[in-house]
Amino acid sequence: MRDHTGHIELSREDAVDQILRVIEVDGGQKKPSIDRVPLNEAYGRVLAEDIYAKTDIPNVRSCAMDSIAVRWDHFQGLAEGELPDTSGWVRGVDWEFANTGVAMPTDFDTAIVIEHVIVSDDEQHVExxxxxxxxxxxxxxAGSTFRRGDLIVEKGCVIAPDIAAQIASAGYASIEVAAKPRVAFIATGNELVSPNIPFASDAPEKFAGIGKVYESNSAVxxxxxxxxxxIFIPFDIVPDEREAIRAAVVKACSVADIVVLNAGSSKGSDDWSVEVLEGMGTIICHETKHGPGHHSSYAFVENTPIVGISGPSGGASFTLNFYLLPIMKSLLGLDPTPRLIPAVLFEEFPARAVKKPDQTGKPSGEARPSVVLPDDEFYAIRFVTLEAGEQGNLVATPVKGHPGSAQMQKANAYYMMPMNESKAPRKGDVIKVELRNASL
Structure with a gap:
């Protein structure tokens, strides 16, 4: 039987910190690779250069509204409320149309909004x-919006439509952005089959995937x-064979910046991923101090970070938030620190059922031994709905069910709850949650 006693177990924070330290270059954030793209193809990309105005905006005196342009000299010396006689005014000489954003016509310096003007039918005279x-x-x-050389948009922001408009206003049609990290995904398991395998309910013996499990983590x-x-780089499902896993990891490292290995670090007789990675590179951790997702792992092979995730998609989803997102943010030049949102706990989390020992004091065979070491901190991932409360604050309501269940679909956030009962939050406490659909 394989020996798992030497498995390295780290907290989520320590695991991420150690992997990011390996990624760092010269003691600081790794400089992202750069692409140059047309601005209209940059939505959602991370800006990799500061944007400075190429010219004054506006670059001449411009009209602030739909109006007519006039000369201030016609209004000097008039009593308050008095208006000049415009009966002899001629378009192009004494007045001219001036619309929002356009340069003021030559020899005119002041504007009157069009709502205060009556224009003759031939558009040559005005009152x-x-x-x-x-x-x-x-x-x-000129320069009232910004001056030439002003900093308009700082690098490191994710380009949204309004930011793209600012960049265009500064005079840029193409920009430098962080290159998209390439992420290879390898699903391992003899039990996995593609979701397109057919099933005939009246003849299950003809079902090619009988006794198998549909592979779903590639979707998440x-x-x-x-x-x-x-950029997502999919690999075919790999069987639980050491050489097959090793070959897939080697190939993935040659084509990707990050590899997600869907196998985790479980202790099943066919779980070879950890042993393979130990023989190929450096293990950062075999397990992490939370559940679900306890069998998450980190490794480096040929300078490529390997993120090991386990479990069905419901659990794999938040472990990707925990462990893949920080690496991608780092490669994009963004702050990898998770965003924690304070919220008031609406009601206490339901207690988890615990299998009791039998009459002899022995645990039941199906009861997994505790993985919590003495004086150690372990966390349970609990899902909540995060909503605006009546007092203007955010309220977190626990959602019953397990990750991936139908009940869980309404949850939009989760909380890492200490398993130590003395540290468990109570109704009305402020807890810090994370959004389930994390973003850059």
């Missing part, structure tokens, strides 16, 4: 109902990788 308050009223001077990995600005 005005209000006078401007001062010279240059209704206009914007791909969705998260692409939402987080990466």
């Amino acid at each position: 005005i109902a209000a006078a401007p308050s001062e010279r240059f009223a209704g206009t914007r001077e 990995v791909q969705g998260k990788v692409e939402a987080w600005g990466g």
